[in-house]
Amino acid sequence: MSEPVLATRNLCKTFNALVATDDVSIDLKPGEIHAIIGPNGAGKSTLIGQICGGIKPDAGSVHLGDSDVTNFSTAERAQAGLGRTFQISALAMEDTVLENVLLGVVGRSAKPWRFWSPALKARDLIESSMAALERVGLAEVCDQVTANLSHGQRRQLEVAVALALTPKAFVMDEPMAGLGAEGSHSMTDFLSELRHEAPILLVEHDMDAVFALADRISVLVYGRIIASGSVDEIKASKKVREAYLGEET
Amino acid sequence: MIREGYINAIVLFGFLLIPICALIIEEPYTITLATRAAVLALAAVGLNIALGIGGLVSLGHAVFFGLGGYAMGILAFHAQNYIPVELGPLTINGTKSMPIIWLTAVLVSAFAALIIGLLSLRTTGVYFIMITLAFGQMFFFFSISWSAYGGEDGLSIYVRNVFPGVNTLVPIQFFGLCFTALCVALFVQSRLRASIFGLVLNSARQTPVRAETVGLNPMRLKLLAFVISGAITGLAGALFADLNRFVSPTMFSWQLSGELIVLIIIGGVGRLAGPVIGSALFVTLEHFLGEFTDFWHIWLGLILLLIVLFARGGIIGILTGKDGPHV
Ligand SMILES: Nc1ncnc2c1ncn2[C@@H]1O[C@H](COP(=O)(O)OP(=O)(O)OP(=O)(O)O)[C@@H](O)[C@H]1O
Ligand SMILES: [Mg+2]
Numbered sequence: 001m002s003e004p005v006l007a008t009r010n011l012c013k014t015f016n017a018l019v020a021t022d023d024v025s026i027d028l029k030p031g032e033i034h035a036i037i038g039p040n041g042a043g044k045s046t047l048i049g050q051i052c053g054g055i056k057p058d059a060g061s062v063h064l065g066d067s068d069v070t071n072f073s074t075a076e077r078a079q080a081g082l083g084r085t086f087q088i089s090a091l092a093m094e095d096t097v098l099e100n101v102l103l104g105v106v107g108r109s110a111k112p113w114r115f116w117s118p119a120l121k122a123r124d125l126i127e128s129s130m131a132a133l134e135r136v137g138l139a140e141v142c143d144q145v146t147a148n149l150s151h152g153q154r155r156q157l158e159v160a161v162a163l164a165l166t167p168k169a170f171v172m173d174e175p176m177a178g179l180g181a182e183g184s185h186s187m188t189d190f191l192s193e194l195r196h197e198a199p200i201l202l203v204e205h206d207m208d209a210v211f212a213l214a215d216r217i218s219v220l221v222y223g224r225i226i227a228s229g230s231v232d233e234i235k236a237s238k239k240v241r242e243a244y245l246g247e248e249t
Numbered sequence: 250m251i252r253e254g255y256i257n258a259i260v261l262f263g264f265l266l267i268p269i270c271a272l273i274i275e276e277p278y279t280i281t282l283a284t285r286a287a288v289l290a291l292a293a294v295g296l297n298i299a300l301g302i303g304g305l306v307s308l309g310h311a312v313f314f315g316l317g318g319y320a321m322g323i324l325a326f327h328a329q330n331y332i333p334v335e336l337g338p339l340t341i342n343g344t345k346s347m348p349i350i351w352l353t354a355v356l357v358s359a360f361a362a363l364i365i366g367l368l369s370l371r372t373t374g375v376y377f378i379m380i381t382l383a384f385g386q387m388f389f390f391f392s393i394s395w396s397a398y399g400g401e402d403g404l405s406i407y408v409r410n411v412f413p414g415v416n417t418l419v420p421i422q423f424f425g426l427c428f429t430a431l432c433v434a435l436f437v438q439s440r441l442r443a444s445i446f447g448l449v450l451n452s453a454r455q456t457p458v459r460a461e462t463v464g465l466n467p468m469r470l471k472l473l474a475f476v477i478s479g480a481i482t483g484l485a486g487a488l489f490a491d492l493n494r495f496v497s498p499t500m501f502s503w504q505l506s507g508e509l510i511v512l513i514i515i516g517g518v519g520r521l522a523g524p525v526i527g528s529a530l531f532v533t534l535e536h537f538l539g540e541f542t543d544f545w546h547i548w549l550g551l552i553l554l555l556i557v558l559f560a561r562g563g564i565i566g567i568l569t570g571k572d573g574p575h576v
Contacts, residue, residue, distance in 0.1 A: 052462065078464030090459045092452040094573050103452045106445055107463025112470060114445040122445065165463055 004029050004063075005199050006082070006169040011050055011060035013043075013223075020046040021057065022223035026201075028169055033191065033200045035210045038220035044203045045087055047220065048173050051201070052084045053077045065168065079110060083167030083198070085158040087174045091146050098142040100157055101129040104164030132163040136190070152183045159190075170200040176209050188212055211235070219243070253569045257522040261432065264525060268424050280420040281492070286532040287427040288488045293512045293524030294434045295481030300510065301519025302442055303474040304454030308506045309365065309381030312388045313479040315501035316361055317354035317486025319392065322404040322496035324350050329407055347412040347426075351487055358483025359476050366475035370468055382503055389501040403497025410491055417491070427488050431525070434481050439521055441477070450474055482509075511549065515556055517563030519573070526564045 004027035013021035020043040028034050036044055049055030051062055053074030061070040064080050072080065091100050102119060105128045106112055120126065133139045136156040141149065149157065155175055162170060175191070176184045188209045191200060195215075204210050210217065211231050218228040221243045227234060234240055264287070271279035292314050299305040327334050327343025334341045344350060369380040393401050409417045417423045441447045453460040453467040460467045490496045499505065508531070516527030531549065538545035556563055562572040 054458070054461070073466075074458075074461040075464050075466045078462055084462045086458075086462075090456045090462075092455040092459065094455055095448075095452060099448055099452070103449060103459065103465075104463045106449055107460075107465050110464060112446055112449040112465055115447075116440055116444055118440075118443040119445040119448040120443070125445075161459070161463065 002030050003065075005065060006051070006171075006201060007063045008047075008051060009061045009063065011047070011062070012058045013046060013050060013055065014058060019223045021050065024060070024220070024223070024225055026218055026225065026228070028199045028201050030199055031196055032215040033195045033202055033213050035202045035204055035214035035217045036220055037204065037207070037210055037217060042220045043223040044220055045173055046223075048084070048171055048201075048203060052082055052171055078107060078165065078167075081168030083162035083165045083170045085162050085170070085172045085175055087177065087203075089154045089158050091154060091157060091161070093145075093147040095146055096143055097133065097138055097146055097149065097157055098126070098129055100146055101132050101160050101164050102126070104132070104161040105129050108165045129164060132160045135163060136160045137186075152179050155179055155183070155187070159187075163194075167198055169198055170194070170202075172200060173203045174205060175202070176204055176206040184209055251568055253520070253522075253565065253571075256565060256568050257435075260522040260525050261435075264529060265428060268421060272421050277420050280424055282532055282536055284420065284424045284427050284492055285489075286528045287424065287431050288485050288492055289509075289512065289532065290525045290528035291427070291431045291434055291488065292482045292485035293509045293516075293528055294431065294438055295478045295483075295485060296509045297478075297513050297519065297524050298438055298441065298481065299471075299475050299478035300513060301523070302447060302451050302454065303471050303478075305370075305471060305475060305478075306378050306510070307381040307475070307478075308378045308503060308510070309369075309383075309385035310479070310482050310509050311385050311501050311503060311505040312361060312365065312381075313358035313482040314486035314489065314505060314509075315388055315392065315496075315498070316358045317483035317488075318490035318496040318500040319398065319404075319486075320354040320357050320483070321350045321410065321487040321490040322406065323398060324353060325406045325410055326398065326404050345408075345410045347410045347417070347487075347491070350410060350491075351484055354483045354487035355480045358486070359480040361483075362476045362479025363472070365479075366472045370471050370475065382506070385501060385503050385506055389498055389503070392498040392501050399497070401498060403495055403499075406490075406494045406496075409494055423492070427492070430484065430488060434484075435521055435525075437481075442521075446470070446473075511553055513563075515553060515563055517565030520563065520565040523563055523565050530564075 007027035009025050011021050011024045024047060038044055046055060050057045061068055064082060069077050069080055102125055105125045130139060133142055136159050138153060138156055138160060159175060176187055179187060184206055192213055214231055217231060217234045218225050219240050226243055227237050227240045268280040268283040296310045299307055324343050325345055328345045334343060365384050369377055372380055398404050411417060412426060415422050415426060449465060450470045453470050457467045486500060512527035512531050513524050515530060516523030534545055534549055538548055560567050566572050
């Protein structure tokens with residue numbers, strides 16, 4: 001088996017009395033999409049926060065490639081190769097679409113200390129940004145102010161910013177949320193290809209998308225991984241159906 | 250609506266026209282008022298970099314204004330009394346040369362901004378406002394008790410300092426110096442805003458988590474913005490002291506920090522010409538209403554209220570029809 005790109009070992013996190021992450025060990029191997037599913041409030045976003053930084057685990061560790069990044073800041077983890085998208089878009093709403101992606105490109109170059117030459121004339125940076133926008137289908141609206149984008153376009157822009165980082169692993173929190181059937185479809189196609197560039201840890205509520213995309217699924221309930229396996233295994237698991245899928249069907 | 254670039258040009262041109270007209274009709278006091286407005290605008294341009302681009306609501310920018318003022322006051326005081334400044338083992342001669350005074354003002358305020366920034370940028374929101382305010386008060390009370398340099402009474406300088414090739418005693422020439430400094434600062438700000446640093450800083454203001462998740466450290470970006478900002482406000486302080494030939498603890502007062510914020514909000518937060526319009530309006534009101542009533546601040550307050558309620562982009566926002574540079 002190939003070495004995981006990203007892994008957590010025995011992560012634990014409690015908020016006061018609430019156990020949000022309970023001994024979670026997952027990994028992400030090259031070329032795969034590993035989906036994390038679970039009911040609302042199961043602790044998916046909290047888990048992602050611990051992987052990407054911002055939420056400090058009470059115990060356990062996070063590994064990216066060979067390095068233990070548990071004590072890295074969010075920025076250092078991004079530098080080390082984590083590309084994250086947010087469940088609730090965290091974009092610079094006053095800026096244009098292009099400027100938002102440019103931020104990702106600058107982040108990757110780790111050289112924000114350029115004070116004199118205009119950012120929008122830095123040809124190399126603009127080209128990388130446009131390439132990322134092209135891929136998510138936002139190239140035409142590159143000059144629009146982000147606040148004017150539709151919800152779906154903002155989701156795409158989230159992904160474009162992460163693409164601009166050319167990370168070693170993607171961590172995506174509900175990229176399909178609110179996309180509608182058609183948007184969901186094209187995003188599914190897109191992510192399906194993207195996994196070959198860098199594996200994706202995917203948190204998603206859209207079951208059709210998850211079943212279409214995932215190489216592996218882990219089910220998180222009350223902060224615990226109750227099952228982990230292939231799509232068919234998860235579909236067949238009685239435990240999962242009782243705890244989670246059963247509620248819906 | 251009018252493009253912002255044109256408005257900026259018109260504002261600056263108009264600003265230049267007033268003292269020129271005053272010169273023609275021989276109204277030297279108006280030139281002094283215009284100089285005062287230019288210097289306050291310069292101080293506010295400094296703050297606008299921290300506040301408008303970086304989102305740092307500093308209620309302590311009077312620290313840098315005051316430091317610039319005292320840099321001028323102390324150096325000129327020693328020069329006019331022919332006593333060197335004793336800094337421990339180091340002795341420095343005082344000077345009446347503006348370039349040296351300005352450089353000192355800029356370096357001292359930049360250093361102060363670095364230290365204050367390092368200590369206060371760990372906090373955000375109201376806490377940041379409070380910490381910067383506290384630093385302002387610290388400097389204020391220190392200057393009051395610093396009897397070597399006049400304490401509460403401040404320091405008077407007999408003759409305005411000198412600048413090579415300029416007769417600074419002639420009001421219009423001194424105005425020219427201050428106006429040039431203002432234009433240079435505005436140029437620096439516009440380059441900075443359009444640069445990669447400016448872009449990233451501006452995004453970090455809107456969404457700090459995003460800056461972090463792309464691998465940037467918002468704290469460092471903000472710290473640098475704060476230092477640049479403090480340095481420009483410090484330069485304004487040196488000019489302000491030279492304009493009045495007087496420095497006193499009021500330059501460190503929190504009211505001054507507050508006024509700088511008010512100027513910016515009235516003109517337009519983050520907008521290039523915002524502080525210039527705000528300051529021109531401020532000095533005009535202060536002068537004309539101040540003649541009739543001691544309570545002219547009420548009118549300023551009313552304008553501020555109207556702007557905050559109905560025109561979030563300030564006067565520049567009204568003129569361009571846009572609340573922000575893009576939106
Ligand atoms: N900062 C916090 N302080 C206290 N409780 C929190 C905090 N963040 C999250 N929680 C709680 O932890 C639990 C897990 O939240 P989390 O956002 O991780 O769930 P989720 O699986 O992402 O849910 P959703 O599907 O709705 O996005 C929830 O009960 C939530 O209320
Ligand atoms: Mg969530």
